[in-house]
Every structure is written in structure tokens, then in C-alpha cells.
Amino acid sequence: MADSPTATSPSGTGSRRPPGARPESTASVAAAFMNLQRTVRRSKARLLAAAGNDVESATHVLLHTVEADGPMRASTLADSVQADLSTVSRQVATLVGRGLLERRADQLDGRASLLAVTDAGRAAIAQHEQGRQAFFDEVLTGWSTEELRQFARQLERFTAAYDHVHTAWTGGRAGHPDSRPNLEEDPNA
Secondary structure (H helix, E strand, O other): OOOOOOEEOOOOOOOEEOOOHHHHHHHHHHHHHHHHHHHHHHHHHHHHHHHOOOOHHHHHHHHHHHHHHOOEOHHHHHHHOOOOHHHHHHHHHHHHHOOOEEEEEEOOEEEEEEEEEOHHHHHHHHHHHHHHHHHHHHHOOOOOHHHHHHHHHHHHHHHHHHHHHHHHHHHHHHHOOOOOOOOOOOOOO
């Protein structure tokens, strides 16, 4: 019935909702997400411009990854952060030179070395985390503790679903280019 004020859900469960409510709400989330991505890119650009040739931002990702996942080869680190090995190797050399990472012999393969975070690296990570916490505390000024908890839960739920669906879509496209709808813009952009 075209004139009905409600519509049956696509899942066929029979639940009723106003026509267009879900598509409009989904479009609103997608627009907000794209705005967030643009804001983050602008923020990163400002940080890089302010830092000049400082590799702080990129190297902290490497430090955090090695700290979280344990000693690893540079190639594993590059795969983990989805970056080019030559770029990661240059950044690792900087971190080793600054005493934040160290190279250890790989007990399974004497020809290779593993990267491990040093005590100085752990101190740098802690300092970076304090700065990030202070930044987000200021961003979230005026939010109640309950609002923060709800937002964190919803953001975690969204991130997990986004990763799951994006992986499925990109995996489907790799094997079958016509298996998914053609998107004007990569949903990950």
C-alpha cells in the first residue's frame, strides 16, 4: 500500500516504521562519519605542518603497535600498520637511533632481528597517552559520564561492524568486481 504511513522492514520481520526513516537515518550517520574523516585528515595535516620534519605522529603508531603486539620483525610491523616496508624501515631507524626501539636477535632465525620497545620507548608512549587523554578530555567537555560511556559503547559497536562489513565488501570485490554495489566513493576514504 503506497499510502500507508508505515512500511515493513526489509528483514521481513513485520516491524513497522515510517517510510524513509531508516534510509534517512543511515544517510545521516554516513554524512557524519565522512565529516569526521575530513576533520581527522585536516587535524593530521595541521599536526604535520606544525611538526615540520618531525616523525612523532607516525612513529607513535609504530611504538604503540610493537608495545601492544610484542617484539616483531620490521616486515611484520609494516604489514600490521599497512605501510610500505621502506617507509617503516626509515621510521624504525629513527626510533632505534633515539633509543625508543631496540633490535634483538630472532631466536628462530639468526639472520633476522626483532624490534622491541625500550624503557625510554615505554616512557614516550605513556607521555603520548597522557597528551591524548588531555586532548579528548577537552573535546568531551560538558559530556556526562553516562554520555561518555554510551558514546564509547556505540563507537566500539560501530567500529566493529564497519570493519566486519568493509572487510567483507572489499574481499567480495577482490574476487568478484561486480558482486557489490558500485560506490561513488570508497566507504573507507
